Amino acid sequence: MKVLIIEDDPLHRSYLNEAIRAALPECDGVLEAENGNTGERMARDCKSAHIVMDLQMGQRNGIEAARTIWKERPETRILFWSNYSDEAYVRGVSRIVPVGAVYGYVLKSASDDRLKLALRSIFIESQCVIDREVRGMQQRSLGNVNGFTEAEYEILVDIALGLTDRAIAQRRNLSVRSVQNRLQQLYIKLGVYQPLGNQDDDGRFNLRARAVAVAFLRKLLNHSALERAETDLTAWLARQPHD
Amino acid sequence: MKVLIIEDDPLHRSYLNEAIRAALPECDGVLEAENGNTGERMARDCKSAHIVMDLQMGQRNGIEAARTIWKERPETRILFWSNYSDEAYVRGVSRIVPVGAVYGYVLKSASDDRLKLALRSIFIESQCVIDREVRGMQQRSLGNVNGFTEAEYEILVDIALGLTDRAIAQRRNLSVRSVQNRLQQLYIKLGVYQPLGNQDDDGRFNLRARAVAVAFLRKLLNHSALERAETDLTAWLARQPHD
DNA sequence: CGGGACCCTGCGGGATCCCGCAGAAAATAT
DNA sequence: ATATTTTCTGCGGGATCCCGCAGGGTCCCG
Incomplete structure (x- = not known):
């Protein structure tokens, strides 16, 4: 099992790398890409089915990258690890997630443990993990009380x-x-x-x-x-x- | 000499802390604030004349914070350490910098050494340091070739x-x-x-x-x-x- | 002092926007 | 199948926008 990191900030990248190795001992290889473009290519090449990525990158947007990756292999599991829970992001993500796909959305402000738990849930137990804050917004947004069609x-x-x-x-x-x-x-x-x-x-x-x-x-x-x-x-x- | 860090990302905060201690051995105390509001307060309280801050924070914008800090004590030295060189940011900063103030603007993508050099230049040698990329934009923007009045x-x-x-x-x-x-x-x-x-x-x-x-x-x-x-x-x- | 470059201003007209009114069509409920 | 709600559509008019034209200031230069 291999995990691919797509994240443009080197600090966050190495932090993620460490967290992944700690949370997933069964993982035998962590790859890193520093923008959406190379991320897509690496996902294609090494057939990694497990991805952790940032939204909001300079080169190529995380959502764009996720869309093409999912288009090529819908069973890929992606954990979005983002600074913000802007409605624009959440909406963008839920628009592109394939039916039945396993994915996650956790904020960078989340604790160490939360991140590791999310990693295990998604990659091992095939369970979606959506940050409480994000989930709340999703509800409000789609449950049409004051939500947008x-x-x-x-x-x-x-x-x-x-x-x-x-x-x-x-x-x-x-x-x-x-x-x-x-x-x-x-x-x-x-x-x-x-x-x-x-x-x-x-x-x-x-x-x-x-x-x-x-x-x-x-x-x-x-x-x-x-x-x-x-x-x-x-x-x-x-x-x-x-x- | 004390240095105040205003930055909402804990990873970046600790990285900065380390960099400051390494680059400025004469510094005898590093304080940290995790948003603009507490940053302002701490700047006021401990009279620190040396600040490193992020623009783009959730709670209170870096530019806002810098404005009030400079309004209270214009001789404060501030190093802006930001992810982006958006024209909006650069323009925002140059609008509020007091005449004769010493400040800096370096991107987070800059190397370790560059950051440390900037720290010494600003806080020790009282010299402004503007990232080349930012400077370029500033020129283009204000030198009215295709720039905006x-x-x-x-x-x-x-x-x-x-x-x-x-x-x-x-x-x-x-x-x-x-x-x-x-x-x-x-x-x-x-x-x-x-x-x-x-x-x-x-x-x-x-x-x-x-x-x-x-x-x-x-x-x-x-x-x-x-x-x-x-x-x-x-x-x-x-x-x-x-x- | 006259000419030139610049910005501010009023006028006027065509295009666009904002929206009430009301009928047709489609989706949903009973 | 009928009733009800929602959405789509045309019409019309007032407000706003976009902008060419032309006159009036200010400042600078020869």
Whole structure:
């Protein structure tokens, strides 16, 4: 059994290495990659079915890497070890995890023991381990009390990218009016909507831009989510016949 | 001589601690704080004039902390030790550094020796040390070849917050038309401007929203910059007589 | 002093956005 | 199968945005 570490911070990498050797004596080899690209390649080459990786790396995003790795071998077990529990990350992960896959999500702030326990649970006992904090957010997010539909999230990303209503309609196969309906939904859920009576702060905010701002502040969006969306968008634009 | 570490990652904290002891044998005490708030307090209490801190901490942003620390004692020497060289960070730092202050900015990816050298330069020899990569960005940014004016950056932040033209005009004491002029400048510099002939991708993008997206992708803006701007904004809103 | 470079400002118009209203279509419940 | 809810859609109008055009300041230079 081999374990692959994908993590760009050398300190964290060596810490992980040590933790893995301590927690998994049956492991006979720990490999290290310092970014998503080489991580993917090494996963492919050495057929390691056990991976620990950081989200948020400079070169190539952890989620991107995980997606392609899982696409090639869905039975791979991945433990995400991240600094943050941004909704953007959690959503990004749950979007790509294959059905029935074993994975984990623990925060770097977790204790030593917790990490080791997670390692054993996932790699030995085939059991998912999601950090309590992350799990809580997941519940809130998907259990639709104040959570965002896939449709709403999608349109949020679209306006964050700077698309017009018309472009979004085209992309999502909707009428312009429907796009605007969804936007209204979004504005309401983000608490940005302005009932007409409000004289105080009326007209101060451009709803569209404001929605993106609060989404960022709430960490519903973050840099890597935006980056991912941007590459998706350019791919779509390229496929598009020029009007 | 005492040194104060402000850094939320325990691994990095202990690494720093070790590096400081090794590089500065004349140092007779290393203190640690795990977020900006306690960092500020400790800086105030123990009158340490030598600080090493991370930007990007969960609790309270490094830049915020540095600002208040420098406001209280401008002669404090601060070494910023950060993962990234986002333009938003660099700009944020250079905005708050007092005239004549000694400070440094080195990336976490720098070698051991580089860090130790920086520590000695700043704390012993009173010399500023800016990482080459950061310095490069600073030049490009301020030497106005493709760099952004303070005015342009300001209006970028304003639209990122979701303000309307009118609100911006009010806030910055300008006419609406002037705001729009600056926006046009911004659009051009961000490479978002659409000359009218372009039939291909004409009308796909909402310039205002697109500008914000591009700024984020280029790391001209990031979460902490936005957060800072948001608190400034709410302060201004509170000061504002209701219409 | 006149010319030039720059920024601020008003005007006007076309494009876009925001959204209430109301009917059609689809999904869901009873 | 019918009722109810949800979603999609067109229409229309007011607000906002985007920006060309032109006039008015300020500052600098010859």
